[in-house]
Amino acid sequence: MTPGISPRPRLRLAAAAICSLLLLSGCAAAAQNKPNTSYADGEGPTVIGTDTSAESRVMAAMYAELLTRAGQKVEPAKTRYSSPSATAKAVVAGKLGLAPAYESTLLRTFPGGDTLPGNMPATLSMALPMGITALPPAAAQRGVVLAVSATTARRHDLHTLADLRKPGSRLTLGGSATSAPDAPTPASLKKAYGVTLTTAGTSATADVLALRSTDPSITKDKLVVLTDPEGVIPPEHIFPLIQAPYAGRAAREALARVNSALTTDQLAALASSVDAGKSPAEAARTWLKSKGLLS
CATH class of the missing domain: 3.40.190.120 (Osmoprotection protein (prox); domain 2)
Incomplete structure (x- = not known):
């Protein structure tokens, strides 16, 4: 026994040391799990990203218009990503709050989830990590x-x-x-x-x-x-890939307004106008107004 220290105080010191170690370990774990940008906490504006394609850029502009009219704060990303796969990864990594995505591309980007034939929403949900949501798709495809x-x-x-x-x-x-x-x-x-x-x-x-x-x-x-009755070619409907903190009811309802209205032919026409020099924001705003989706 160490002189001057009774057993009980010594046990209290050991317990305090163990608690300190546990607290430090918990802090370290929390630091490791902390999102790598401030965009992932849902407190700031919804940062909307795109890839370099005209389709992605005009859809991102459409999402921004709809969310703004719904009273949501939005902000364009400072950079464009090289591909739809890279953009989807940026949403998952917390670098973006929202981006246009495509069904089969997303499943190739995040393989390993269960597949439910004929149930794409469930299949996408199982492929994505917790906190990332695939909202319902538009009728339009880029397949x-x-x-x-x-x-x-x-x-x-x-x-x-x-x-x-x-x-x-x-x-x-x-x-x-x-x-x-x-x-x-x-x-x-x-x-x-x-x-x-x-x-x-x-x-x-x-x-x-x-x-x-x-x-x-x-x-x-x-x-x-030519139509594909056997479904050999996988679907590539376009949809909003969004972080859960930004996917509240108002945002979901606003983004869903394009779903039944936007066809593949219309998306192609919008992309062509952007390729010809029209700004994505102007193309998106004109189309939304023509469909009565903007007041």
Whole structure:
């Protein structure tokens, strides 16, 4: 026994030391779990980010208009992200409060969650970490489609991907979205539809074009988009990816106003106008007013 210190005071000192260590450990853990920016606490404005595409920029502008009219404070991000995947990661990391996102891209970005066929909202919810919300999507998509010229469609009576069996193996596959991760391959088309396509040497010589659904050439060249009854091509509806602190009732109701009104053709037209030099804010405001969504 140490002289001058009775057993009871010594136990009290040991207990105090243990409590101090536990307190310090708790503080360290809290520091590690603290969001890496002030945007993640829901107290400041909703910081809205985009990728570099015209679709993302005009949708972000639309979200900003709707939230502002609903009395929410918003702020544009100081930088654009390189891809929809990078933007989604920025929301999850707390660098953004809100950004446009796409269904299948998000699932590739955050793999490992359970999949419920036919229930995309639940599948997205299981893929995302706690505190991040996938709000309901618009009707508009930016997914891959397969399209043919009006002449080719008439010649072979093409309406769906299954109809590509009619010309046999004479048709070739190409297009700007051929290498996209969600683009169908000749093998997947063969399996689902019994279709035999060969890869074209260049997109210019291809009979069947893999394009993004918002590609302006679809309208400009009057291409016929073939439907996909077997769902070989995954959906890419656009939706708001948002941090939970910013997803209150007013924000949800405001953002949901575009869902049924915005079609793929309209999103393509909006993107084309932005590519032609119109500001995303002007394009978004004009469209919202034309649909009666802004007072």
